Amino acid sequence: MYETVIGMEVHVELQTRSKMFCGCSADHFQVAANRHICPVCTSHPGSLPVMNGRAVELAAMTGIALHCQVNPHSVFARKNYVYPDLPKGYQVSQYELPLCSDGWVEITVEGQTKRIGVVRVHLEEDTGKLIHSGGSSLIDYNRAGVPLMEIVSDSSIRSAEEAYQYLLKIRQIVRYLSASTGDMEKGAMRCEANISVREAGAAAYGTKVEVKNLNSFRAVRNAVDYETRRQIALIETGGTVRQVTVGWDEPSGTTREQRSKESSEDYRYFPEPDLLAINLDEKWIQARQAELPELPEPLTARLEAEYGLRRQDVALLTEDREIAAFFEAVVQHPGTDPRQAANWITGELFRRLKQDNTDIGATKVTPAALADLIALVAGGSINQNVARDVLGILWAEGGSASAVVESRGLAQISDTGELDSVVAEVIATHEEVVERIRQGNPKPLQFLMGQVMQATRGKANPQTVTELLKRQLGLE
Amino acid sequence: MALNELTAHELKTLLDRGEVSAHEATTAVLERIEATDDTLNAFISVDAEGALSQAAAADRRRAAGEDPGMLGGVPVALKDLLCVAGGHTTCGSRMLENYIAPYDATVVSRLRQAGAVIIGKTNLDEFAMGSSTESSYYGVTRNPHDNSRVAGGSSGGSAAAVAADQTILAIGSDTGGSVRQPAAYCGVVGLKPTYGRVSRYGLTAYASSLDQIGPLTKDVQDAAWTLEAIAGHDRFDSTSIQAQVPAYSQSFNRGIKGMRIGLAREHLPPELDDRIAAVTRQAALSLEHCGAELVDLELPVAGRGEYCLSSFYLIAMGESSANLARYDGVKYGHRAHGATDLQSMYQNTRNQGFGDEVKRRIILGTYVLSAGYYDAYYLKAQQVRTLIRRDFEQAFARCDALLAPVTPGPAFRIGEKTDDPLQMYLTDIYTVAVNLAGIPAISVPCGLSAEGLPISVQLLGPPLQEEKLLQLGHALECSARPC
Ligand SMILES: [Zn+2]
Numbered sequence: 001m002y003e004t005v006i007g008m009e010v011h012v013e014l015q016t017r018s019k020m021f022c023g024c025s026a027d028h029f030q031v032a033a034n035r036h037i038c039p040v041c042t043s044h045p046g047s048l049p050v051m052n053g054r055a056v057e058l059a060a061m062t063g064i065a066l067h068c069q070v071n072p073h074s075v076f077a078r079k080n081y082v083y084p085d086l087p088k089g090y091q092v093s094q095y096e097l098p099l100c101s102d103g104w105v106e107i108t109v110e111g112q113t114k115r116i117g118v119v120r121v122h123l124e125e126d127t128g129k130l131i132h133s134g135g136s137s138l139i140d141y142n143r144a145g146v147p148l149m150e151i152v153s154d155s156s157i158r159s160a161e162e163a164y165q166y167l168l169k170i171r172q173i174v175r176y177l178s179a180s181t182g183d184m185e186k187g188a189m190r191c192e193a194n195i196s197v198r199e200a201g202a203a204a205y206g207t208k209v210e211v212k213n214l215n216s217f218r219a220v221r222n223a224v225d226y227e228t229r230r231q232i233a234l235i236e237t238g239g240t241v242r243q244v245t246v247g248w249d250e251p252s253g254t255t256r257e258q259r260s261k262e263s264s265e266d267y268r269y270f271p272e273p274d275l276l277a278i279n280l281d282e283k284w285i286q287a288r289q290a291e292l293p294e295l296p297e298p299l300t301a302r303l304e305a306e307y308g309l310r311r312q313d314v315a316l317l318t319e320d321r322e323i324a325a326f327f328e329a330v331v332q333h334p335g336t337d338p339r340q341a342a343n344w345i346t347g348e349l350f351r352r353l354k355q356d357n358t359d360i361g362a363t364k365v366t367p368a369a370l371a372d373l374i375a376l377v378a379g380g381s382i383n384q385n386v387a388r389d390v391l392g393i394l395w396a397e398g399g400s401a402s403a404v405v406e407s408r409g410l411a412q413i414s415d416t417g418e419l420d421s422v423v424a425e426v427i428a429t430h431e432e433v434v435e436r437i438r439q440g441n442p443k444p445l446q447f448l449m450g451q452v453m454q455a456t457r458g459k460a461n462p463q464t465v466t467e468l469l470k471r472q473l474g475l476e
Numbered sequence: 477m478a479l480n481e482l483t484a485h486e487l488k489t490l491l492d493r494g495e496v497s498a499h500e501a502t503t504a505v506l507e508r509i510e511a512t513d514d515t516l517n518a519f520i521s522v523d524a525e526g527a528l529s530q531a532a533a534a535d536r537r538r539a540a541g542e543d544p545g546m547l548g549g550v551p552v553a554l555k556d557l558l559c560v561a562g563g564h565t566t567c568g569s570r571m572l573e574n575y576i577a578p579y580d581a582t583v584v585s586r587l588r589q590a591g592a593v594i595i596g597k598t599n600l601d602e603f604a605m606g607s608s609t610e611s612s613y614y615g616v617t618r619n620p621h622d623n624s625r626v627a628g629g630s631s632g633g634s635a636a637a638v639a640a641d642q643t644i645l646a647i648g649s650d651t652g653g654s655v656r657q658p659a660a661y662c663g664v665v666g667l668k669p670t671y672g673r674v675s676r677y678g679l680t681a682y683a684s685s686l687d688q689i690g691p692l693t694k695d696v697q698d699a700a701w702t703l704e705a706i707a708g709h710d711r712f713d714s715t716s717i718q719a720q721v722p723a724y725s726q727s728f729n730r731g732i733k734g735m736r737i738g739l740a741r742e743h744l745p746p747e748l749d750d751r752i753a754a755v756t757r758q759a760a761l762s763l764e765h766c767g768a769e770l771v772d773l774e775l776p777v778a779g780r781g782e783y784c785l786s787s788f789y790l791i792a793m794g795e796s797s798a799n800l801a802r803y804d805g806v807k808y809g810h811r812a813h814g815a816t817d818l819q820s821m822y823q824n825t826r827n828q829g830f831g832d833e834v835k836r837r838i839i840l841g842t843y844v845l846s847a848g849y850y851d852a853y854y855l856k857a858q859q860v861r862t863l864i865r866r867d868f869e870q871a872f873a874r875c876d877a878l879l880a881p882v883t884p885g886p887a888f889r890i891g892e893k894t895d896d897p898l899q900m901y902l903t904d905i906y907t908v909a910v911n912l913a914g915i916p917a918i919s920v921p922c923g924l925s926a927e928g929l930p931i932s933v934q935l936l937g938p939p940l941q942e943e944k945l946l947q948l949g950h951a952l953e954c955s956a957r958p959c
Contacts, residue, residue, distance in 0.1 A: 039579050043802040045567065045680035046559045046581055048713050078798050080845070082822065089801020139806070268845035270854060273685035273795060275714050 001200040002235075004228045005208075006157035006193055010170050012180045013126065013188040014058050014147040020125040021049030021092065021145055028142035029186050033131075041145035043087035048274050055123060055147035056099065056278060058179040060288045062149060063100025063121040065173050065295055070285050074099045076123075076272040081265055084137070085128040087144055093124035095269040099278065105173070106297070107165040116166050117154035124148050149179070155194070155205070160224035167191060167220055172296055176321045184216050191220055195227045197235070206231070207241040211255055213248045223248040227255060299324055307331065307338035316346045322360045329367030336371045337378065344370060348388060352395055364398030365391065373401035381405065382412050386458055414461040416468065419452070422460070423468040426451045437473060445469060479504035480641045484550045484698040487644055491538065491549045498531035498538075498549025501644070502593050505551045509596070509642045515623060518636040520556045520614050521564050522596035527551065530593040537591070545591025546725070547705055552587055553643040555634050556597035557604055558689075559678040560584050567680050568602040568612040568630075571803045571810045571829030581678020582710045583647060583689050590705040595643060598633030602831045603800065604654055604682040606630050607903045610894055611833040618890070619661060621929055625887040628658030634692045635662040645702055646692040651682050652788050653882070653907025655690040656919035656934055661887035663921045663930025665949065666692050667699045670939045671914035672717035674703075675710030681799040683792035686911040696920065696949040700724035703942060719940060728946040733767035735948065738875035741772065742779025743906065749885040751925045756881050759922050759933040762955035763879065763948065771875045778867035778913065781905040783860055788908035789901060790844050790857035797841030803829060836897065865913045868938070876944055878936040881906050882919045886929035906934070916942045920949045922956050 019026050022040035040047040060070045077095035103118035128144035130137050151170060157163050171182035171189060181188045191214040196206035211227060214220045231241050246255035294302075296318050303314045303324065318324050323345065330341045349370075353360065373394070377387045382405055393404050405411055413419055426448055427434055433444045445466075452465045469475075479487065479501045490496045506524050513519055534549035559565050559577035561584075566572045580588070587594065601611040609617040609632025617632040619625040620640040627636040631648025635658035638646045648655040650668035659666025667690045674689045681687060691702035704724045710716045739760055744753060764770050777783050805811035805825030812824030830838070844853035871878060884905055893900040910917045917936045925931055933952070937945045 042807055044559070044578060044808070045565060045572070045575070045802075046557075046577075046676075046678040048677050048715075050712060050714050080798055080801065082801060082804065084804070084806045084818065087802065087807060088798075089804060090798050266847045268798075268842065268847070268850070270794060270798070270845055270850070273683075273715075274681075 002197045002228075002232050003200045003202075004158055004224065005155050005196045005198060005205055006159075006163050006224060007155040007208075008153045008157060008163060008166060008194075009192045010151045010153075010167065011190045012062075012149045012151065012170070012174050012182065014055050014149055015178060015180050016052055016054045016058065016147050018052060019145040020052050020055055020123070020147040024145065026146045028146060031142050033138070033140040034142060036142045037144070041087065042141050043089075049092060049272075051275060051278075052147055055149075057288060057291070058147075058177065059099050059121055059123050059149045060280070060285070061177050061292055062151070062174060062179050063103065064285075064289055064292060065177060066100070066103040066105050066118045066121060066151070068100035068103030068118055068121055070100050070280060070288070071097060072280050072282075072285075073097060073277060074122075075277045076275045077269045078272050079124075080268040083127070084139055085130050085144070087128065087141060091124060091127070092272050092275070093150075094122035097277075098122035105166070105169050107162060107169050109159070109161050109165055114156075114162065116156050116162075119152045119154050121149060121151050124150060160221045160228075163193060163224050164217060164221050167217060172319060176293055176295060187215070190215060193220065193224060195224060195231070196241070197228055197231045207243050209241065209243070209255075210245040211248055212245060212258065215250075219248050219250055222253060223255065226253060230255070293321065303327075307342075309338060309342055313339075313342045313346055316350070317342060320360070326360050326367055330371045330374075333368065333371035333375075335378075336374055340374045340378070341370065344374065344391070348391055363395065365394045366398070369394050369399065369401050376401055376405060380412060380414060380461065382410055383458070383462060386410050386412065389458075410459060412461045413456055413459050414464050416464060419456070419460055419464055419468055422452055422455050423465065423472055426455065427469075427472055434473065437475070442475075478508075478641070480508045480644070482644065483694045484547060484644050484701055487550055488546075488548070491544070494538070498534040498593060499528065501549060502527050502531035502551050502595065505595060505641075505643050508640070509637075512640055512642060516618050516620060516627075516636050516640055516642070517615050518598055518617050518627070518633040518640065518642055519553070519596045520566055520568070520599050520612075520633070523563060523594070526563075527593050527595040534591050534593060545589060546701060547587065547645070548591030550592050550644050551595045552592045552645040552647065552702075553595055553598050553634060553637045554584065554646070555600050555631050555648045557600055557649055557680045557682075558584060558597075558647065559680070560594065560597070564597065565680070566597070566614065567604075568600045568609075568614060569829065569831070569834070570613045571826075573613070573810065575809050577678075579678065582675035582712060583706045584678060586706045586708075587647070592645070592705070598631070598637050598646060600633055601630035602834050603680065603796070604630040604649060604651055604687075605796070605833050605837055607653070607657060607900050608888075608890075608893065609633060609658070610890065611831055613831060616890055619887050621663060622887065622927075624889055625929070626661065626890050628661035628887060630654040630658075631666075631692060632658045635659050635664055635666065638662070638664045638692050638694060644694070645698060647689060647702075647706070648692050649679055649682075649687055649689050650907075650911065651686045651688075652792060652911050653904045655692060656882050656907055656917060656932075657903065659692050659919045660882040660921070660930065660932035660934075663924075663932070664692055664694060665696055665699050665921070665953075666690065666919040667703060667942070667945075668910060668917050669703060669707065669942055670717065670916045671911075672715050673707050673916070673940065673942065675708075675713040675716045677710055677712040681795075683795040684799060685795060686788075686792060688911070696918070696946055696953050697725070697728055699918065699949070700728035700946045703946075717940070722943050724943060724946055727943050728950050730947055731767065732763065732947050732951045735763075735768045735877065735944065736771050736875040737763050737768045737948070738771045738773045738871055738878040740775040740779045740871070740878060740880065742775050743878075743880040748881065751931060752881045752883070752885060755923045755931045756879065756933050759952055760879055762952060766951045766955065768948070768951075773871055773874055775867050775871060775878075775909075777860065778864040778871075778909045781902070784864060784909040784912065785901060785905060787857040787860040787864070788904070788912055789840075790853050791861065791912070793837045793841035794845045794854045794857075795841070797838045797845065800830075800834065800838055805829075833897070861912045864909055868909075868913045868915055868936070872938040876937070877941070877948055880934055880936060882932045882934045883907075886925050886927075886931055910934075910936055915939055916945055918942075918945045918949045920952050922952060
């Protein structure tokens, strides 16, 4: 039996207006090349960095949310290495004294809650992008100097699923804080994993392999599984795992060696003399604490307690802060059943959000409209099927549920008198079916019900129809 | 007296009275450069056209009754390490031979705001790495007092230009003595302000924690004026100090009665050059004569060359190895032709673009920051630096300023030390401690040697006490020349 040991380094691009050390816009996604650059982020002679205060705030808030200690004294350091996408020939990062350290985050795998340690959260700057075309390479520095937050876990992650859940949790938290979009497909969140295997129960760690280029949640899962299998196979066939850096290759589903330990770089870190140390007093740290929104864990506990919801529903509602807020806006309408609200949101609304690839903030369905819809169903004015159609109309056009029901004449027909004749007509035109029912086969009753629904364009109250059918067929 | 020979305050008086125009003054310095720079080589580039149009603008403002600024119409030369938008900034290197800076250094915009006329860029050791301006890709600068001797470095061009009246004012930068030492060799005033007093934004970095911009001028009053124009917090330099800038131009001549002047035993060792020792002692007596009190004290670390020089060069080289990594042929500046891959492009570009001294410092700097050596070299040097700072703090508890030699001897001959880098580094023995501690110092000419070479002394003060240094410098100046 083997055990996989994983430590993760997650890089998160912070959602600040300007870059880490200059006034350029930090927006670089699908921006024409080299539009958001200046002497500082392209490293002209004499240029100097000036710290983005908001980036420090967001990283500190992330640290607090990850139960870290925000260090009253932290410093930037130069990490020296040479590559064309790194304008200065060094990256301004943090080394010995990071902004935050010693935290943890809880993940849930197969119903079990587990705590993963967060070693540190620090700030640094992103690099530019190389674009290879034909025989040459071009460089786009729009991304150079964009604030980047690095979150380093301890090595208590034990499986691909745990790694996946950990990453989901990190993304959830940075999104709650509006610290980052957390979009992996847009590169706003990038990940590296240190993976090793050892005999279960062994005290010593195996030799770790650093896996880079994990650009999606799927890649993380697959790469961990692949590396685990590769390393075990190697050991079982008498080989030894070498300490190397590999890159995940998505198309082939394999890892490829990039660098071995022997050729590993010496970054020659030293304190960045162009920036002052970050000194934060208790008041500043308290202000960040106060700025935190309600975080996933307390919010989950509160929704469970306050509305009597099931854990799995709450988990879905709290995945995204906006969804939870939407839910609470719905149930604040008097008389709205929280379970119904949760069902509508996690069912029909989620389906449509996914289908249209949009988010809750962009929909035309307002919390008031959904509360109204739920009330209409509860009051018997419309049935579940019609309600689903009404939601479709609200999704496309907005407006209020009552107005849609009214203007389109979708109100449920519960009036016995009105339905009596429809039921009589259906019975009259389907003699054969009626005969079978009378002979003791209750199944075709559903068919007759469908016919009534068709005739009333779905508006008939199903309960009333069932009663009438049974009465007219003499089945009671 | 020709206009180019005037000090800034003398010229300003004439300009304000309308007796001369900025155009005339600028023309005078340009003509002087034309006549003398083939020999001196103090300038790397001269922007005659730009200078004359700035002068014309100053004249127009005056004519229109507007405030022309405290340096309105006064010509100034800039060390070619400072960025001027749209102009060449070579840093004395082949690497940046064709580099055009896209922005003005903060010091340059402040000089423009004060109405100064920027006439050109002066020669320097390549990337300010040197003590003689001999490592410049653009040739050596000659000392106006003796053309066979160096002007000092790295701000050798600025010092020579002021000394030879090729400009009224000049700006230099001082990392380990690069303003004070050439000022001393050329017989002009050189001020190294407190670290952070003047913004470094737009000053090409040599060693970021040591670099500081300062003026080179014909007298102390001009140094006060220039400092007042360029000093102050700058939001583009995080290390610039948030402190009010005193009116140096009003206070430099307030007298020194009751000030205590420290003389460190270590600064006047028995082996010190007689000429330097004599001038330093004479300066002490002059200050005493003006009402100051002399205090003997010790600087067990900060006064010892072996501690200061090794710590200085380890830190300076370490920082510079990172600061110069950006010159890689990718974004701007020199790029080698015919490279076959990225690695060869880097290698050929840097091999061709940098001179020997720069390469030496990058290699040594890379070494001292390397894993396994960092603690023994860079970290140790930083620890010594802390001790140096503490030494000065203790000294300044007992005195207002320290008086010390600037250089171990007068200007040396061109080529005399180029084959022996260590001999060259030793010329910085009295200047580097100031940069390591981040304190201000001023170098003031106090006499001539028998062969007619200028000799200066320096005054060192606690952080942000430039005012006192200017007052002491002014007192020395008055006792050296009849006033
Ligand atoms: Zn920028």
